[in-house]
Amino acid sequence: MSNCIIAQSGGPTAAINASLVGAVSALYKSGKFEHIYGSVHGITGVMNDNFLDLSASIKEDPDFLEKIKLTPAMYLGSCRFRLPTLEDDADIYNKSIYEKIFRNFKKLDITAFFYIGGNDSMDTVDKLSKYAANHNIDVKVIGIPKTIDNDLMEIDHTPGFGSAAKYIANTVREIAYDTYIYDVDSVTIVEIMGRDAGWLTASSVLARNSFSVAPHLVYLPEVAFNEEAFIRDVKEALPKYRNLIIAVSEGIRRADGTYISATDAKEDKFGHAQLSGAGKTLEHLVSNKLGVKVRSIEINVLQRCAGHLTSATDIDEAYGLGEHAAKLAIEGKTGLMASLTRTSNAPYTIEYTGVEVRKVANEAKSIPAEFISPNGHDVTAACIEYLEPLIKGENAVPFTDGIIDYPSIAHLTKH
């Protein structure tokens, strides 16, 4: 029996470990592999011989995988390493990277490699599968998608997004409760992640209900931002709602492509430019132009790693995509990414598929025009219909003495 390796890459999400667990669980149950290795710190673990034997851990502790499933960020750690393009005239150094990876695959008798990540990681999957094909090496290379940004092509929505969207929507609702208590006009600007795609910012509208339509204004990177129009929007909405809550993407930019925070950039005493965030920049703008009580809130990294508030739908699908990736490799497929298609919205149903990874690598999916309101500062009913199913269902995490009891990731850091 041969062996296989799985690794994680890119930024953390609350669902990426569920994909790891789904894949490893299916690989283990298949009985097709003697050892299932986890490469520590993505593809660099393969290059540096940094592995965990996950199948051994399962044998030691039958609950091993279950404990990891709801742990946020990445059990195996990440990397930001991009494989060089390997043209015919590639230099020796670039060639040596591929040779090192495949030499290590051979040394460990690896016949399948799984990479969980976003479009950069899918580029790695694409390059490795092509190298294997070109050199007649029998290693199946399969990608498993993840990104909170929901910007991958060839998939209805990405694992990690639903949990992030749920965290953001609940956070915005709680911010509304926090804000509504004072009997004075106020503007609260909530800055949400998403440099190029506004999916996470859009999902803040799920906070709305029958007595609170917060966020009252929504600004996406897909719509050219205009400071004067923004101030006009705020001026119009403020008397109508009194406590205005505004969701803005960190990536909003003007028609000429410049980020709005760039205007606000200042140099510190050492001469380094300091970029304020979009939220802080708009806070200053509102304060200066309207003189109203204003605050900006940057939803922190918990929007991507709040294991304590995840979407059951998201975690289930992340797990399912991991399982499906294992199935694809076992069937002999390579150069594919496990994907999902929405087959119905009411009731919500999906189907797992495999898509050519080259169509996903290095591409990004923005919010389509039909999901954005004509006024440019809200989303349409069709967008809400698309988003709603993705945040449904809750997952219980284990608490000990009031703190969530996630498993040790001592192999990733010093302590």
Next chain:
Amino acid sequence: MSNCIIAQSGGPTAAINASLVGAVSALYKSGKFEHIYGSVHGITGVMNDNFLDLSASIKEDPDFLEKIKLTPAMYLGSCRFRLPTLEDDADIYNKSIYEKIFRNFKKLDITAFFYIGGNDSMDTVDKLSKYAANHNIDVKVIGIPKTIDNDLMEIDHTPGFGSAAKYIANTVREIAYDTYIYDVDSVTIVEIMGRDAGWLTASSVLARNSFSVAPHLVYLPEVAFNEEAFIRDVKEALPKYRNLIIAVSEGIRRADGTYISATDAKEDKFGHAQLSGAGKTLEHLVSNKLGVKVRSIEINVLQRCAGHLTSATDIDEAYGLGEHAAKLAIEGKTGLMASLTRTSNAPYTIEYTGVEVRKVANEAKSIPAEFISPNGHDVTAACIEYLEPLIKGENAVPFTDGIIDYPSIAHLTKH
């Protein structure tokens, strides 16, 4: 039968509505009052005739109080109104405020007034109870404590603090998981609320476990901050831990009393000074002095209003203090604040008491010296022992379609 009024004031917490529900529930069950009114926007609701009839709401919906109990912020809204000091030579305007309040009390046949809030609100309780005594008016005035800051005198710890501490500790643990995934040195600075008292920042240490001692460094407003010592601390700790997580209070200041963020203040293009937070200021300092990868995270307002992650101990005690306040008034007491004493730490037990509100009003409790490590950047085992019981136990909140289904607070804002 006479009537009574309850109101809330100051900043929001996740537990203040539990105190409201505890008090109203006990007052209702006592059968001593025909109407239990809620004054909207604190004491200003009494002045402006802005009331809800809470007893009527209970009669309409027996679950009314239960739904409010776990709702964050304030069901009745807040105010930032400070009663004037009423000396013998008080001017007509100041006198008229008191006269208006007690005229409205008389009009509604009020014999008890309850005010839930921090030390400013206890000042209101003190003044109103003295005015009633001086004018032989039979209105019992009782305070119910709340503040996330844990800085009230005459109470072991304040309701609202335990839930905020729990949110912070869990957030810091999840930030650690987010941070540990990369194989590069990094510094993450987490800014936590608490302008004058470091209790919330101290509670971040509850995130520690056997494989992660994050936060590795803790800076409190009780200890004079020194930039050079800070950089030395970071330099020493970084090679030891690689991914350093630092908890800082927003209120840290130098020996001369100046806030560290003041140095970093810059003017925007309109000439207004822009104060960065303590976290952002330290981020720039680390970046400039050490050139290491650094990020600062401001834990947002959810540290005070995350109804989705509260401490059962805290909510139970907030409820119990509300109940106890009702009991004190019914027993004929006035000018007291419901309080609690820790009678044992293992097992953790408390006892409800009443303390003279004048000893609480306008005073603040800092972290005592024996709770702070001699090195000035950590807390002692005694501090941890004090903190640990306060975050224990979880509360289930109702979700509908993935979002927490808090009751309407439409009476507080436009929509």
